[in-house]
Structure formats: structure tokens, C-alpha cells
Amino acid sequence: xxxxxxxxxxxxxxxxxxxxxxxxxxxxxxxxxxxxxxxxxxxxxxxxxxxxxxxxxxxxxxxxxxxxxxxxxxxxxxxxxxxxxxxxxxxxxxxxxxxxxxxxxxxxxxxxxxxxxxxxxxxxxxxxxxxxxxxxxxxxxxxxxxxxxxxxxxxxxxxxxxxxxxxxxxxxxxxxxxxxxxxxxxxxxxxxxxxxxxxxxxxxxxxxxxxxxxxxxxxxxxxxxxxxxxxxxxxxxxxxxxxxxxxxxxxxxxxxxxxxxxxxxxxxxxxxxxxxxxxxxxxxxxxxxxxxxxxxxxxxxxxxxxxxxxxxxxxxxxxxxxxxxxxxxxxxxxxxxxxxxxxxxxxxxxxxxxxxxxxxxxxxxxxxxxxxxxxxxxxxxxxxxxxxxxxxxxxxxxxxxxxxxxxxxxxxxxxxxxxxxxxxxxxxxxxxxxxxxxxxxxxxxxxxxxx
Amino acid sequence: xxxxxxxxxxxxxxxxxxxxxxxxxxxxxxxxxxxxxxxxxxxxxxxxxxxxxxxxxxxxxxxxxxxxxxxxxxxxxxxxxxxxxxxxxxxxxxxxxxxxxxxxxxxxxxxxxxxxxxxxxxxxxxxxxxxxxxxxxxxxxxxxxxxxxxxxxxxxxxxxxxxxxxxxxxxxxxxxxxxxxxxxxxxxxxxxxxxxxxxxxxxxxxxxxxxxxxxxxxxxxxxxxxxxxxxxxxxxxxxxxxxxxxxxxxxxxxxxxxxxxxxxxxxxxxxxxxxxxxxxxxxxxxxxxxxxxxxxxxxxxxxxxxxxxxxxxxxxxxxxxxxxxxxxxxxxxxxxxxxxxxxxxxxxxxxxxxxxxxxxxxxxxxxxxxxxxxxxxxxxxxxxxxxxxxxxxxxxxxxxxxxxxxxxxxxxxxxxxxxxxxxxxxxxxxxxxxxxxxxxxxxxxxxxxxx
Numbered sequence: 001x002x003x004x005x006x007x008x009x010x011x012x013x014x015x016x017x018x019x020x021x022x023x024x025x026x027x028x029x030x031x032x033x034x035x036x037x038x039x040x041x042x043x044x045x046x047x048x049x050x051x052x053x054x055x056x057x058x059x060x061x062x063x064x065x066x067x068x069x070x071x072x073x074x075x076x077x078x079x080x081x082x083x084x085x086x087x088x089x090x091x092x093x094x095x096x097x098x099x100x101x102x103x104x105x106x107x108x109x110x111x112x113x114x115x116x117x118x119x120x121x122x123x124x125x126x127x128x129x130x131x132x133x134x135x136x137x138x139x140x141x142x143x144x145x146x147x148x149x150x151x152x153x154x155x156x157x158x159x160x161x162x163x164x165x166x167x168x169x170x171x172x173x174x175x176x177x178x179x180x181x182x183x184x185x186x187x188x189x190x191x192x193x194x195x196x197x198x199x200x201x202x203x204x205x206x207x208x209x210x211x212x213x214x215x216x217x218x219x220x221x222x223x224x225x226x227x228x229x230x231x232x233x234x235x236x237x238x239x240x241x242x243x244x245x246x247x248x249x250x251x252x253x254x255x256x257x258x259x260x261x262x263x264x265x266x267x268x269x270x271x272x273x274x275x276x277x278x279x280x281x282x283x284x285x286x287x288x289x290x291x292x293x294x295x296x297x298x299x300x301x302x303x304x305x306x307x308x309x310x311x312x313x314x315x316x317x318x319x320x321x322x323x324x325x326x327x328x329x330x331x332x333x334x335x336x337x338x339x340x341x342x343x344x345x346x347x348x349x350x351x352x353x354x355x356x357x358x359x360x361x362x363x364x365x366x367x368x369x370x371x372x373x374x375x376x377x378x379x380x381x382x383x384x385x386x387x388x389x390x391x392x393x394x395x396x397x398x399x400x401x402x403x404x405x406x407x408x409x410x411x412x413x414x415x416x417x418x419x420x421x422x423x424x425x426x427x428x429x430x431x432x433x434x435x436x437x438x439x440x441x442x443x444x445x446x447x448x449x450x451x
Numbered sequence: 452x453x454x455x456x457x458x459x460x461x462x463x464x465x466x467x468x469x470x471x472x473x474x475x476x477x478x479x480x481x482x483x484x485x486x487x488x489x490x491x492x493x494x495x496x497x498x499x500x501x502x503x504x505x506x507x508x509x510x511x512x513x514x515x516x517x518x519x520x521x522x523x524x525x526x527x528x529x530x531x532x533x534x535x536x537x538x539x540x541x542x543x544x545x546x547x548x549x550x551x552x553x554x555x556x557x558x559x560x561x562x563x564x565x566x567x568x569x570x571x572x573x574x575x576x577x578x579x580x581x582x583x584x585x586x587x588x589x590x591x592x593x594x595x596x597x598x599x600x601x602x603x604x605x606x607x608x609x610x611x612x613x614x615x616x617x618x619x620x621x622x623x624x625x626x627x628x629x630x631x632x633x634x635x636x637x638x639x640x641x642x643x644x645x646x647x648x649x650x651x652x653x654x655x656x657x658x659x660x661x662x663x664x665x666x667x668x669x670x671x672x673x674x675x676x677x678x679x680x681x682x683x684x685x686x687x688x689x690x691x692x693x694x695x696x697x698x699x700x701x702x703x704x705x706x707x708x709x710x711x712x713x714x715x716x717x718x719x720x721x722x723x724x725x726x727x728x729x730x731x732x733x734x735x736x737x738x739x740x741x742x743x744x745x746x747x748x749x750x751x752x753x754x755x756x757x758x759x760x761x762x763x764x765x766x767x768x769x770x771x772x773x774x775x776x777x778x779x780x781x782x783x784x785x786x787x788x789x790x791x792x793x794x795x796x797x798x799x800x801x802x803x804x805x806x807x808x809x810x811x812x813x814x815x816x817x818x819x820x821x822x823x824x825x826x827x828x829x830x831x832x833x834x835x836x837x838x839x840x841x842x843x844x845x846x847x848x849x850x851x852x853x854x855x856x857x858x859x860x861x862x863x864x865x866x867x868x869x870x871x872x873x874x875x876x877x878x879x880x881x882x883x884x885x886x887x888x889x890x891x892x893x894x895x896x897x898x899x900x901x902x
Contacts, residue, residue: 203798203805204801230813232809233806233808233809233810234805234809237812310794310795310798311798311802313794313795313798314795314796314798314799314802317795338794338795339793341793341794341795342790342792342793342794343761343764343765343789343792343793343794343796344761344765344768344789344790344792345765345794346794346798347654347761347762347765347797350655351762351765354654354684354685355684357684358683358684358685358686359684361688
């Protein structure tokens with residue numbers, strides 16, 4: 001009999017619905033798990049046990065009283081500490097937000113709560129979801145980076161301290177830590193999910209996303225959170241799709257393997273392992289076509305940094321002018337550069353990004369999903385940075401929905417992953433393809449944290 | 452029997468198709484009209500009679516040989532001199548482009564030619580489609596501004612030197628001159644029509660548009676030019692709609708009259724005349740609801756200027772650095788300011804515009820079409836500027852499709868117009884509503900240029 005902490009969000013929801021387990025038992029199982037692992041992993045910023053247990057008890061009472069329950073009824077979730085919850089401090093990993101207590105709750109958190117989720121606590125983020133590393137430890141090996149910026153969420157999910165957790169991505173902050181921890185990470189299309197109530201990095205890039213250990217969980221969370229939000233100007237007016245009903249039934253996808261850049265810049269082992277997975281998928285029936293990147297990819301990575309710097313500077317300017325010394329070094333330097341950027345430089349970067357995005361939309365039309373390794377290498381034994389962002393950033397830049405799946409361990413004992421990418425707002429197709437690949441790859445990674 | 456120059460593009464296409472008139476007769480009629488009016492109106496930059504007549508003759512031969520013809524077969528059109536035609540100079544109204552001869556043809560011009568149109572010539576634009584007035588005269592009274600920047604196209608259409616003409620809009624450069632000349636002007640949704648091959652002002656605002664004397668002609672040109680363009684990153688992937696078949700059959704629209712700002716800033720006469728038209732439309736069966744602008748409108752006009760300045764500076768920078776003295780004063784000043792703008796200022800303006808656009812999309816959902824006066828006043832007797840841009844600019848800023856219709860003459864003897872605005876990519880609904888209003892308003896303005 002598996003422990004509750006070992007179950008996926010979807011499975012927990014089913015077990016709770018079937019009265020095999022109670023929300024309080026689930027919450028207790030996860031809190032005990034935290035007791036044993038959190039001192040070593042440092043994935044959480046704030047867990048208010050009394051609130052968690054009170055919420056779980058309320059979910060139990062709702063269930064007992066026969067009120068209609070949502071698809072996440074009683075399921076605990078971790079929240080990256082840049083999502084606002086009314087009355088709860090948002091620290092965003094920064095001294096600058098030492099005293100910030102928001103009075104509104106993020107739109108996504110409201111949707112999760114309406115679906116019955118129990119907020120387990122706030123997870124560690126790098127400072128303002130940027131590039132200075134956090135203290136969170138990779139559960140596979142604490143000498144290796146867990147990635148960033150959603151390091152706490154990735155590690156909490158990988159180490160089974162929660163089944164799912166919210167992250168966010170401006171360059172690679174969902175996909176990279178998810179891959180580095182050996183779990184599933186989903187970054188929906190830019191505009192698919194409301195960002196209202198999330199501390200911004202860069203308004204034209206920021207995308208909310210999340211981690212889980214199964215594609216089904218990634219889809220379940222999207223089903224709860226996708227859709228228009230009249231109060232978020234970035235949120236698309238397109239109604240949400242059906243992300244769940246096609247998951248188990250869809251056939252083998254047409255896969256576009258991107259051979260340029262990604263397969264060149266990845267280390268030999270990552271290239272070999274990615275090729276092996278592609279062959280495995282092809283053997284199982286997927287059709288594979290090899291694709292190359294458009295010329296406009298040439299400046300995409302540098303342009304994304306220019307854009308992020310300028311937009312982060314626009315947001316932080318009033319705070320930076322008062323307390324620059326309170327920012328950590330990488331972010332301070334990024335803000336300094338952003339403040340010095342002129343409008344024409346930023347405009348040119350935006351305009352080139354528009355071309356890149358359009359070209360990538362055309363590329364994405366050539367297959368059901370594009371495929372690349374998620375990272376150039378398994379996470380390295382280097383805690384001075386959060387890892388290589390170049391493989392995840394382009395998908396944020398062009399706004400296409402992207403999911404990372406674990407494919408196994410490198411010789412170093414650390415996880416490797418692949419990314420699948422689809423056309424804008426084609427998350428249903430992306431998730432169905434990812435679920436098909438997940439079944440074929442059939443890898444379940446459990447980090448050695450019990451030792 | 453009306454002269455060919457007096458017919459609409461749709462009517463000319465029908466008459467040509469029915470062999471009642473030949474393309475050469477049409478071209479000759481318009482060239483003669485130019486002979487008599489152009490010296491006074493100065494609407495054209497370049498008309499190559501031999502090429503026009505050769506093209507018309509070729510159309511005639513195609514018709515005689517029974518090849519399949521397009522919807523504009525033999526119909527002449529004027530082209531604002533910022534659209535590239537391979538091998539033909541594009542001067543963009545500027546000394547800076549004294550020697551510019553493009554080697555590619557704008558996507559829209561190619562589509563017009565494929566549809567059988569005969570390019571009649573290049574029309575006058577203000578310098579680089581910006582705010583320094585051109586020498587073109589308003590056909591209603593040369594002491595009053597014809598507006599800008601598409602002044603030549605508007606005046607050529609109003610004075611019946613061509614049935615339709617291409618313009619472009621970054622703030623109000625289609626809608627304002629069309630209204631000031633007493634004709635119809637259409638600015639489609641941002642991204643509905645390819646901009647490839649058109650000299651840019653501001654990449655995030657520029658929208659191609661056109662003028663005609665009837666709603667049917669505005670729709671006919673949209674039908675020819677709407678649709679994706681793989682080579683234009685701004686062009687939407689949405690397929691084109693059917694803009695013609697519902698034109699005559701659609702019932703009275705639900706109209707949202709915007710009472711704030713527009714009805715406050717318009718002069719008394721414009722307010723009164725707009726109210727009278729709205730009552731006329733209501734009497735004919737339209738339902739009218741009064742709406743007010745969102746709070747985010749507050750900074751929209753200033754932000755648009757910031758954005759335009761920064762993006763124009765990004766494009767002109769290399770030329771401006773070499774030959775600033777060759778620019779006219781208003782544009783030179785705009786570029787100087789744009790070059791001095793920092794990225795954070797521009798980013799904040801873009802971000803506020805995003806909010807404004809989202810709010811305006813929500814407002815547009817409250818009716819089939821929104822309605823405002825097109826300009827605060829009829830064109831004024833002031834040739835030092837191109838008129839008041841504040842009523843047209845917001846619709847370019849938020850990207851919504853907008854059409855201007857003449858409603859009659861002010862006491863000054865100069866034209867007044869109303870604008871109708873619809874939800875993004877709802878041009879079919881916009882045009883059907885406009886055609887219904889056109890039938891009810893039943894005004895046909897012919898400027899006194901024969902005197």
C-alpha cells in the first residue's frame with residue numbers, strides 16, 4: 001500500500017472522492033514527510049501547519065456534508081513564494097519584500113482553492129524569480145544545482161513533500177528545475193492562464209506554470225486554471241479546452257525533433273539519450289521528422305535577456321532606487337543594465353522576438369509536437385548559478401506551450417529530461433502527446449532522499 | 452449615364468465584367484479627371500500614364516481572351532507612397548528616401564494585382580507617414596487641412612481621381628483624412644492584413660488600411676487582402692472571413708455609443724450631429740446603449756505617442772544619425788525624443804497599452820459596434836498641422852477594426868464623420884453594421900471641385 005505522499009494529485013483526488021483516505025490523512029502524511037526531509041532540502045519558505053490541517057479538516061467536512069466537490073478536493077499543493085495570498089506574506093526570496101503582505105489572492109490560487117485544493121505552503125524561489133541561486137538542495141545530490149527559479153516547488157514535488165506545486169517561468173524557471181529534479185513541468189501558452197496576483201519579472205515573458213510527477217497531474221491543473229480573466233490583460237479571450245478526456249486515448253504523435261542548436265549544444269550523453277528516447281518513441285509508432293530552427297533564432301536568446309532586463313527594471317525601478325544594496329548580485333546587475341537600456345535597443349529586441357515567435361509558430365505547425373532535450377546536461381555540481389537556461393528560454397520567448405518529461409538518470413546519477421512543444425493554445429494536443437510519450441518511456445524517478 | 456470616374460470599385464468591376472465598359476476606358480476617364488483636378492489638389496506623387504494604360508490594356512486582353520479574372524479586374528487603385536512596388540521609387544514624402552527604389556513589392560499590392568487591380572500611381576503621404584503636413588489640398592476647401600498622413604489617398608478618392616486608394620495608420624492616418632474628405636476609411640484589426648513591404652513608422656502600431664466612397668468597396672478590398680502571411684510576423688494565422696456576402700442582408704446592429712471623452716471633446720456641432728445620426732439609426736431599428744471608457748484610457752493617448760516615438764526612432768536611427776537635417780521639423784523632434792527615451796519608460800507605456808487594449812476588447816463585447824464621432828471637429832482652416840488625432844488614435848492603439856463613414860457637412864461646409872468599431876477580427880460584423888448604417892444615413896458627399 002503506497003503512502004499518501006507517494007500518490008499523484010489525480011490519484012489523491014480519486015482516493016479522497018472514494019473515501020479511501022481523508023484530506024486530513026493526506027495533509028498529515030505530507031507534513032510528516034516534510035518533517036523528515038525539509039531540514040536537508042530547504043524547499044519551503046512557509047508552512048503553517050495549523051492552517052493546513054484546518055483547511056484539510058474543512059475539506060473533510062465538506063465531503064462528509066455532501067457538498068459538491070471540485071477536481072482537486074482535499075489535494076495539497078505547494079505555491080512558489082511569488083504568488084499572492086491575501087494576508088500571507090509574499091517574500092519573493094528578497095529582502096526588498098521583507099514586509100510585503102498582499103491583500104489580494106492570485107487568480108490561479110483562487111481557482112485552485114475553488115477546485116478544492118489545500119494550500120500546503122509557500123515554496124522557495126530565487127530572488128524575485130531571477131538568477132541568483134536559492135539555498136534549496138537538489139534531492140538527487142545536494143552538490144548539484146536544483147535549478148531555478150522555481151527550485152522549491154520542483155524539489156518539494158520530486159521529494160514527495162507535495163504532489164504538485166505552482167511555479168512560474170520568464171526564461172526557464174519551470175522547465176529547468178523540473179527537469180533537474182526528474183519530474184514533469186508544464187509551461188502553458190503565454191496568455192493561457194491568468195497571471196493576476198503573481199509578482200512580475202518581465203510582463204511580456206512571465207508565464208505561470210507548475211510541476212507534478214505525471215502528465216495527468218499537469219493536465220488536471222491546467223483544466224482547473226486555464227481560461228480568460230477579465231482583469232488580466234495578458235489572459236487570452238479564448239475559452240479553455242478539454243485537457244483531460246483525450247489523455248489516455250490519443251494515438252502516437254507526429255514528432256518534430258529539432259536537430260539544430262539543441263542537439264548540437266547538448267553534451268554527448270544528453271544527445272545520445274535523447275536520440276535513444278526518440279527511437280523508442282518511433283518504435284512505438286510515433287512518426288519523427290527532423291527540423292531545424294529558423295534564422296531568427298540567432299538573436300532570440302540575447303534578445304530575451306535584453307527584454308527581461310528592461311522590463312524587470314521598469315518594475316523594480318522605484319525599489320531599486322531606494323535599496324539597490326538589498327538586491328542580490330545577479331539581479332542587481334540585471335536591473336542596473338536594464339535601467340541603462342534605451343528604448344530603441346529594447347524595441348529592436350521586441351521586434352526581432354516577434355519575428356522569431358512567428359517563425360516558431362510556423363515550425364510548430366510541422367508536427368503535433370516539437371522535441372528537444374530540456375537541458376544541455378544533467379544538473380551540474382555548481383551551486384554558483386541555477387544552470388543553463390538556453391534550452392528552455394526560447395519557448396518562453398515565443399510563447400509556445402511546453403512540457404518537460406523525465407527520461408532517466410545520467411551517469412552522474414542526476415536526471416535528464418525531454419521537452420515537447422506545441423502550437424499556441426494547443427495544450428490539449430501537447431498533453432495527449434506527452435501522456436503517450438510518458439507511457440512509452442515508462443520511467444519513474446524516485447530520488448534517494450530516504451537515506 | 453455616370454462617368455466611369457464616378458463609379459465605385461465594385462460597380463466598375465461589375466461593369467467591366469459585364470463588358471459595359473473596358474479597363475482602358477476606365478483608366479482614361481480617371482487620367483482625364485486627374486488632368487483637370489490634380490494641379491489644384493496635389494494628391495499624387497507619381498502617375499506613369501504609359502504604364503497605367505499598358506496595364507489597363509493587358510487587363511482588357513485578359514478579359515477578351517477569357518482568362519479567369521479577379522474581383523478587381525481592371526479597377527484602378529491609388530497607392531500611398533510608403534508601399535513598395537519593385538522597381539518604382541518609394542519616396543515616403545521625404546528627402547531621406549530621395550534615392551530609394553525597392554526591389555520587392557508589398558504583399559498587399561501583390562494581392563491587389565492578383566485580383567486584377569490596375570495600379571494608378573503613388574499618392575502623397577506626409578513625411579514617413581508622420582505629422583508634418585503635406586501640400587495636398589482638401590477638395591472641400593483648400594484653406595482647410597485634408598488631414599494626414601494618407602492625405603493624397605483620401606483626396607484622390609474624394610475628388611474621384613480613383614475609386615479606392617491604399618493608406619496606412621499608426622495613429623489616425625486613414626480614419627482622419629477619410630473623414631476630413633467625406634469618404635469611407637477602413638482600418639482593419641492589427642494583424643488582419645500583411646504589412647510586408649510597407650515603410651514602417653512604429654512596428655507595434657502600424658496598420659494598413661484604405662479609403663473608398665462606399666462600405667462595399669471597403670469590404671471588397673478587405674476580401675482581397677485579408678489573411679495570413681507567413682513572411683509577416685504581425686499577420687495573424689486566423690484565416691480571412693467572408694466580408695461580402697452578409698453586407699446587404701444583415702439587420703440593425705446593437706450600437707454602443709461612447710459618451711465619455713469623445714462626446715465631451717467634440718465641438719457642439721459635432722456632438723449634435725452625432726446624436727442626430729444615432730437617433731436616426733435608432734429610429735431605423737438599431738438598439739443603442741451608452742457606454743463609457745475604461746480608466747485605462749486615461750494614459751492611452753500619451754502612451755501611444757511614447758511608443759510611436761521610440762519605435763520610429765529605432766527604425767530611423769541609422770538614417771537620422773547621418774542626415775537629421777533632411778527630416779521635417781515635427782518628425783525630427785519626434786525622433787530626437789524617441790532616441791532619448793529609456794527602455795523602462797517605453798516598457799511601462801507598452802504595458803499600460805496592453806491593459807487598455809484588454810479593457811477595450813471587453814467594452815467592444817458589449818455591442819456589435821461601438822460608435823463615436825471620427826474627429827472632434829470638421830477639418831479646420833489650419834494648414835500647420837494635420838488635425839486632431841485624439842479620436843482615431845485609441846483604435847490603432849488597441850488594435851480594434853474601425854471604419855469611418857461620412858454623415859454630412861458641418862456649417863463650415865466641411866465633412867463630418869462617425870466611426871464604428873468592433874471586436875478583434877470581427878470585420879465581417881463591422882462591415883455589415885457599417886453598410887446598414889450607410890443605407891440609413893444615406894449621405895453621398897461630392898466635393899465642389901468642378902468649379
